Amino acid sequence: MQLYNKLSAQERAELLEKAGEDRLTLSFYQYAKIGNPELFRNHLFVHWDEMGVLGRIYVAHEGINAQLSIPAKNFETFKSFLDGIYFLEGVRLNIAIEHDTKSFLKLKVKVREKIVADGLNDETFDVRNIGVHVDAQRFNELSEDPNTVIVDMRNHYESEIGHFKGAVTPDVDTFRDSLDIIEQDLKEHKEDKNLVMYCTGGIRCEKASAYYKHKGFKNVYQLEGGIIEYARQVKNQGIENRFIGKNFVFDHRRSERISEDVIAQCHQCGEACDTHVNCENEACHLLFIQCEKCAQKMDNCCSDECKEVNALPYEEQKALRKGKHNSNKIFKKGRSEVLTYKKGVSVVSS
Numbered sequence: 248m249q250l251y252n253k254l255s256a257q258e259r260a261e262l263l264e265k266a267g268e269d270r271l272t273l274s275f276y277q278y279a280k281i282g283n284p285e286l287f288r289n290h291l292f293v294h295w296d297e298m299g300v301l302g303r304i305y306v307a308h309e310g311i312n313a314q315l316s317i318p319a320k321n322f323e324t325f326k327s328f329l330d331g332i333y334f335l336e337g338v339r340l341n342i343a344i345e346h347d348t349k350s351f352l353k354l355k356v357k358v359r360e361k362i363v364a365d366g367l368n369d370e371t372f373d374v375r376n377i378g379v380h381v382d383a384q385r386f387n388e389l390s391e392d393p394n395t396v397i398v399d400m401r402n403h404y405e406s407e408i409g410h411f412k413g414a415v416t417p418d419v420d421t422f423r424d425s426l427d428i429i430e431q432d433l434k435e436h437k438e439d440k441n442l443v444m445y446c447t448g449g450i451r452c453e454k455a456s457a458y459y460k461h462k463g464f465k466n467v468y469q470l471e472g473g474i475i476e477y478a479r480q481v482k483n484q485g486i487e488n489r490f491i492g493k494n495f496v497f498d499h500r501r502s503e504r505i506s507e508d509v510i511a512q513c514h515q516c517g518e519a520c521d522t523h524v525n526c527e528n529e530a531c532h533l534l535f536i537q538c539e540k541c542a543q544k545m546d547n548c549c550s551d552e553c554k555e556v557n558a559l560p561y562e563e564q565k566a567l568r569k570g571k572h573n574s575n576k577i578f579k580k581g582r583s584e585v586l587t588y589k590k591g592v593s594v595v596s597s
């Protein structure tokens with residue numbers, strides 16, 4: 248019985264290219280009590296591997312958080328499989344508005360302590376006492392209310408390329424960093440303001456809304472299905488789009504365009520650009536924004552030093568990397584000193 252991925256990303260990419268099948272990229276999450284996450288993890292892997300599912304899935308005692316792609320022809324089979332699991336029956340599937348056959352190249356199902364690294368002690372508050380879910384239309388209505396504060400629960404590298412008009416976008420590296428900052432900034436408005444939160448697919452807001460209600464916020468709302476579902480409803484129902492720019496996604500696509508606005512800039516030359524890349528030097532792999540001109544000039548690297556390393560023979564590069572590993576600095580794209588045009592403000596509003 249195969250319980251782990253055995254193909255490299257390159258091998259999988261070649262198979263996908265050869266198959267030429269349409270694939271759907273989607274995500275879902277569900278908080279639920281899972282007694283044996285390891286057993287559940289293995290159950291998912293065996294069945295999903297047979298269906299051709301690829302993606303990144305986290306399982307914990309508190310539930311499941313899944314981002315994946317599947318052959319379009321197997322979608323109904325996949326959905327029926329989910330419906331056969333009591334706590335996943337009818338779960339909302341956030342289907343991407345832009346599809347890519349190579350959005351994921353491996354099936355990774357991992358057991359984690361939590362499905363989102365929030366840094367919270369769930370025993371100290373009622374995680375089930377969540378905020379009010381709102382759809383795209385209601386979200387727009389709330390955003391026009393002068394007593395509403397819209398808060399982006401994502402990280403700085405996500406909101407930099409796209410966010411809702413008028414939203415508060417904390418300049419943080421992780422979700423857990425934003426929780427206390429937002430409470431502190433809004434502590435005078437716990438009773439008189441509508442706290443309306445959003446994130447990519449809704450999972451971060453699910454826990455955060457319960458946390459803020461525990462902290463005394465009276466009017467807490469969250470965008471159901473996040474930006475992904477909002478964009479779908481805007482497109483299908485002809486609703487006004489209040490999201491500007493791109494929605495950052497955690498797969499090989501890196502983003503989905505929601506509006507034609509380009510609100511970010513190349514971190515190397517300052518020109519308007521909202522394309523995230525990873526530095527070609529594998530020892531660096533820094534995530535940053537780079538325009539086509541700079542990509543050509545810098546050989547897809549973030550600095551002259553990385554450009555020099557990347558030009559070395561592969562074996563020499565491998566030797567230089569020996570004993571080293573990348574930390575989460577690869578996501579702190581606005582923090583690297585090698586980037587001339589880096590994000591330098593704590594809050595962005597439009």
